[in-house]
Amino acid sequence: MALLDRVKIAIARRKLTSLHMKGEGNALEEWIQGKIRKEFERSKEFRQAIGRDELGEITRRELREYQLHRFRQQMAYVMENSYYYQKKFKDLGLRPEDIRTYDDLEKVPLTDPADLAAEPLTFLCVSQSKVMRAFTTSGTTGTRKRLFYTQDDVLNIVDAISAALRSVGMSGEDTLQIMFPAVSAWDPGLMLEGACKVAGLRAKVCSSVDVDEQIGTMRAENTKVMIGLTSFLYRITVLARDKYDLRSFGMKAIICSAEPLSEAMRREMRSAWGCKILSQYGMTEMGLATAIECEAADGLHMDEADYLAEVIDPQTGKHLPDRTPGELVFTSLSMQGTPLLRYRTRDVSFLIGPPCNCDFITVGRMGKVQGRMDAQTKIGYGQKIYPVLFDEVLLPIPGVLGYRLVLEREGYRDKLTFHVELKGDPAGAKERMLEALMQLDEIKEPLENDLILEPIIELVEAGSVAFAPKSKVIEDRRANYDAPAAAKGS
Numbered sequence: 001m002a003l004l005d006r007v008k009i010a011i012a013r014r015k016l017t018s019l020h021m022k023g024e025g026n027a028l029e030e031w032i033q034g035k036i037r038k039e040f041e042r043s044k045e046f047r048q049a050i051g052r053d054e055l056g057e058i059t060r061r062e063l064r065e066y067q068l069h070r071f072r073q074q075m076a077y078v079m080e081n082s083y084y085y086q087k088k089f090k091d092l093g094l095r096p097e098d099i100r101t102y103d104d105l106e107k108v109p110l111t112d113p114a115d116l117a118a119e120p121l122t123f124l125c126v127s128q129s130k131v132m133r134a135f136t137t138s139g140t141t142g143t144r145k146r147l148f149y150t151q152d153d154v155l156n157i158v159d160a161i162s163a164a165l166r167s168v169g170m171s172g173e174d175t176l177q178i179m180f181p182a183v184s185a186w187d188p189g190l191m192l193e194g195a196c197k198v199a200g201l202r203a204k205v206c207s208s209v210d211v212d213e214q215i216g217t218m219r220a221e222n223t224k225v226m227i228g229l230t231s232f233l234y235r236i237t238v239l240a241r242d243k244y245d246l247r248s249f250g251m252k253a254i255i256c257s258a259e260p261l262s263e264a265m266r267r268e269m270r271s272a273w274g275c276k277i278l279s280q281y282g283m284t285e286m287g288l289a290t291a292i293e294c295e296a297a298d299g300l301h302m303d304e305a306d307y308l309a310e311v312i313d314p315q316t317g318k319h320l321p322d323r324t325p326g327e328l329v330f331t332s333l334s335m336q337g338t339p340l341l342r343y344r345t346r347d348v349s350f351l352i353g354p355p356c357n358c359d360f361i362t363v364g365r366m367g368k369v370q371g372r373m374d375a376q377t378k379i380g381y382g383q384k385i386y387p388v389l390f391d392e393v394l395l396p397i398p399g400v401l402g403y404r405l406v407l408e409r410e411g412y413r414d415k416l417t418f419h420v421e422l423k424g425d426p427a428g429a430k431e432r433m434l435e436a437l438m439q440l441d442e443i444k445e446p447l448e449n450d451l452i453l454e455p456i457i458e459l460v461e462a463g464s465v466a467f468a469p470k471s472k473v474i475e476d477r478r479a480n481y482d483a484p485a486a487a488k489g490s
Contacts (some may be wrong), residue, residue: 012164026359028301029293031163033058033362035305036066045069060354063362064102067308070333071341072096075108078339084115085341105310110329111343113145116285120146123338131337147284150339156334160289160303161192162199166303167292168225168253168278173219176203179214179228179236179257181469191288192227207229208229209467224252227280229469230259235401238423239462247274255292260369261336262391266297279368285340285390286330291366296357299365304333309366311344311351314373325350325370346373375408377476379402379414380446387473390418393436399424400433401462407476414452414478416443423462432456 001153015321039046040055046069047053050062061203075096076351078085085479094107113129116123124131132151136144149157175198177350178189189205196203206217214236226233240246253276278293281300291300310329311320316395321328328349332339354360371386378384379445394400401421408415418437422429437455439442446452 004392020435026294027166028303029167029363032063032303032305036063038343039069043069058362060362060364064302065407066104067304067333068099071105071308071331072099074331074333074335074339075099075341078125079340081455082123082339084119084122087122097172103319104348105308105342106319108342110312110317111340113344113346114286116338116340116343117145118150123340124148125339126150126337135284145285149287150185150336153287153335153337155198156306157191157287157289158195158198160287160306161195162201163294164280164303165196165199165201165225165288167294168255168276169315170201171251172200172202174202174224174252176201177214177218177221177223177226178203178205179207179226179232181207181209181229181232181467190462211236211243215240215244215282218249221311224250225255226251226253227255227257229240230256230261230279231402232467232469234265234269234395235467238401240400241272243273246272249273251275253278257282260371260388260391262388262395264392264395268395281346281366283330284344285338285343286332287335290330293368294356294358294360298357299352299367301356301360301363301365304363308333308353309364311349313367320350320460322353323350323367325367327373328366328369346374347371348376361369376475379407379442380415380451381449383442383446385442389440389442390437390473393440394418394420394433397429397436399429399462403473403476404471407474407478409478410453413450414446415456416452417458419458419460421462421465426459429459434458 003409036058040050046066049065049069055062073096078090079096080086083236088109092109098107099105104273107400126148130150131148132154133149135147135149137147156160167178176192178192180189189207193203193205202221204217204221206214208214209232218226233254237246251273254273254280256265257280261277266277276295278295278297279290279300280289280293283290284290289303290307291302293300308331310331311324311326312329313317313320314327325348328345328347330345331341332344348370352365352367354362354364356365373389376384390403390405394403399422401423403418403420406417408417418433420433422466434455434457438447443452443455447454
């Protein structure tokens with residue numbers, strides 16, 4: 001490493017609080033509470049909001065007051081620096097000081113992803129000279145969006161990644177293998193590798209779709225933690241488990257990212273590797289590192305120092321109670337480049353209040369994402385279908401690597417054709433798949449009412465189709481259906 005690079009990393013490390021934690025309790029929660037304590041020392045307004053001069057123990061109340069305090073600050077910041085929010089708030093008559101409670105957030109208008117995609121520069125709050133990195137979202141389900149990060153934004157993301165990795169048991173002696181094959185817009189592996197380098201953790205990017213190359217890298221690098229695209233990690237597991245003793249690698253954790261982790265996938269991967277299989281949630285708009293699961297597997301712990309999460313009824317915009325599914329909405333509490341207030345994710349999830357069955361006591365959780373609002377479609381007389389629904393019944397069948405569902409219409413009935421990639425003996429496979437699908441009410445009920453045809457299973461030989469990252473699982477070819485145009489693929 002060049003001397004200048006070493007100096008830059010040394011300077012950056014001084015700003016990372018995750019490197020100076022005591023290591024007591026959970027690393028992520030300790031890091032979040034450290035940021036709250038720092039803000040309490042710095043801000044008179046925050047001390048006034050809490051109503052005391054000494055912080056003492058941080059409870060859920062103090063964390064929520066911190067979030068509302070930071071929301072008010074961000075609201076004032078974007079009203080001053082963002083053309084989009086200046087225009088949005090101009091005739092509203094709403095002031096930052098009007099937001100005193102969680103329910104007051106409903107007064108603030110939602111930010112639509114389409115607006116960010118159409119005019120990203122109107123969200124930018126700093127001069128271009130202060131932009132360190134610009135990222136483009138993948139645009140899997142819509143138009144790509146451009147985001148701008150300052151140096152402080154990037155360092156904060158690095159700090160959050162470091163705390164999250166330490167919370168799953170990673171140490172400076174372990175290697176993180178980063179497995180995101182050829183993501184179209186930009187490679188998250190580059191950000192993760194850079195974050196590990198600055199945070200003093202070892203990392204190795206291996207984006208090859210070749211199973212033997214991935215296994216070889218694990219051996220050469222003494223990999224103990226993996227992170228990557230959920231479907232890719234699952235694929236590697238299924239293709240490698242009969243050829244290699246995967247448990248012999250002694251993996252500490254496998255972190256599944258960028259796509260939902262079904263329980264069927266978790267069971268298969270845990271059985272093969274013998275380690276904890278965790279789900280991670282992040283989005284470019286919120287700085288990538290937003291939430292990560294713990295071993296209790298009852299929701300993902302959120303970085304509530306940097307993000308405020310809400311779950312709303314997408315029709316009314318009203319808050320929904322804990323464990324009630326709705327649309328996930330995020331506010332970035334620390335972003336300087338492209339801060340977003342009440343940003344609609346289109347992801348279906350729910351909130352879970354603390355404590356957790358692990359050692360988190362103040363940090364809240366989000367439920368595992370159940371799907372995207374724009375990835376759902378309907379069959380029969382209105383049954384909603386989405387990829388995770390079929391993951392749970394098809395992936396447990398031995399040898400199934402993945403599938404693609406094509407929706408068509410014959411007369412008045414819907415026709416469902418599943419193209420299933422299978423490794424191994426196909427004898428009896430179609431029967432097992434059809435039997436599994438018939439256990440779903442979403443299939444059984446419209447079939448009984450003669451509104452769909454019996455599903456068709458077409459087997460595809462393993463390896464005959466190139467792996468495509470974040471590819472569409474459901475292709476809707478039906479004309480004049482009542483689903484929105486954005487939902488014609490998922």
